Amino acid sequence: MPRHISVALDGVDLSSVAPVLIQQVHEDAPALELTEADRPGRYGQRLAARKRQSLRVAVEFALRERFDLAARAHWASEILRWSRGEWLELSYRPDQRLRVRCTAEPALTEARNYAAVLRVEFTAYAVPYWEDKIAVAKILTGTSAETGFPVPGVVETPLELVVTPTGGTLTNFSVTAGGQTVALTGLSIPQNTALTFSRDFQDSLAISAAGVSQLPRRTAASADDLLLTPGRQTVSFTADTACTVTILARGRG
Numbered sequence: 001m002p003r004h005i006s007v008a009l010d011g012v013d014l015s016s017v018a019p020v021l022i023q024q025v026h027e028d029a030p031a032l033e034l035t036e037a038d039r040p041g042r043y044g045q046r047l048a049a050r051k052r053q054s055l056r057v058a059v060e061f062a063l064r065e066r067f068d069l070a071a072r073a074h075w076a077s078e079i080l081r082w083s084r085g086e087w088l089e090l091s092y093r094p095d096q097r098l099r100v101r102c103t104a105e106p107a108l109t110e111a112r113n114y115a116a117v118l119r120v121e122f123t124a125y126a127v128p129y130w131e132d133k134i135a136v137a138k139i140l141t142g143t144s145a146e147t148g149f150p151v152p153g154v155v156e157t158p159l160e161l162v163v164t165p166t167g168g169t170l171t172n173f174s175v176t177a178g179g180q181t182v183a184l185t186g187l188s189i190p191q192n193t194a195l196t197f198s199r200d201f202q203d204s205l206a207i208s209a210a211g212v213s214q215l216p217r218r219t220a221a222s223a224d225d226l227l228l229t230p231g232r233q234t235v236s237f238t239a240d241t242a243c244t245v246t247i248l249a250r251g252r253g
Contacts, residue, residue, distance in 0.1 A: 005092060007059050009085025017082045018075035019064035023117060025090060026058040030128055055128040057088060057098065058121040066114040076108040076118070083120050089133075096130040098122075099201075126203040129155060129252040138235075140245045143167075146236035149177075151228045152251030158205070159226040159235065160248040161197040165189055167242030175245075177235045180223035182207075187217055191241075197226070 005022050007014045014020055035049035065071045083102040090096075104121035136152050151157050159177045163170070168191055174183035175197070182197075184207070189195050195209045205225045207214045228249065237245050 008089045009082060010087050012082060017078050020061040021064055022061045024060045028056045030055045052128045055124040056121060058119055060117050060119045062115060062117055069111050073108060076106060079106050088122055093130060095133055097133050098124050098130050099127050100124050132251040135248040135250045138247045143242055144238040146234060148232050149235045149247055151230050151233050151249050153230050154253040156227045156229050157249050157252055158199055159228055162246040163195040164244045165191050165241050166244055170239060170241050172240045175237045177226050178228045178233045180226055182222045182226060183219045184214060184217040185219055
């Protein structure tokens with residue numbers, strides 16, 4: 001098995017940005033928030049809740065330019081620009097990605113030391129889990145349908161949808177997944193225009209069509225989100241016109 005490691009942000013490989021030799025990638029243990037509670041009248045405690053807060057990945061590398069100090073400074077600046085990316089990919093996790101922010105910038109601390117190790121750190125906050133790059137997908141059609149949907153991953157996963165009206169203008173739509181329902185009323189989605197249920201940068205539910213948010217169309221009784229536990233889950237929809245509904249989920253773990 002090859003031991004070479006490549007690192008990319010938003011599909012741009014670090015080695016294409018600067019002449020580097022990646023020496024190590026550190027995946028730290030995730031930061032956890034533990035809630036403990038006493039056991040009245042008994043010894044010990046119980047773990048009441050466990051929440052993963054963040055996940056950090058650090059990349060250590062050396063610049064291959066040995067003699068030209070101006071070139072070394074230039075490459076360090078280019079790497080800093082590259083580090084502003086959003087989606088981190090590692091070659092030994094070929095089917096996964098991590099949504100990150102740069103939280104420790106690379107610095108050329110020893111300009112003349114060609115063997116100096118530079119380090120850049122990334123932290124995943126909103127989604128501190130590696131996520132599948134390719135979603136599991138299933139397509140339903142009609143004005144209503146129900147299916148068993150295989151939710152991948154090892155932790156709860158948000159459901160995403162692409163709803164395309166095929167029988168006319170869509171004004172009412174609801175989806176139920178894992179016992180959670182989101183209903184939209186008063187829509188005006190023309191035929192063949194996609195209504196999407198997606199995720200924003202904070203991993204909150206976003207609903208839009210033609211670049212316009214449709215969240216204000218959500219009924220008061222609707223769930224705040226559509227989060228499914230891994231395994232086979234029932235997903236259904238109803239609409240007031242025929243639609244093609246693509247159901248999507250990306251495993252997390």
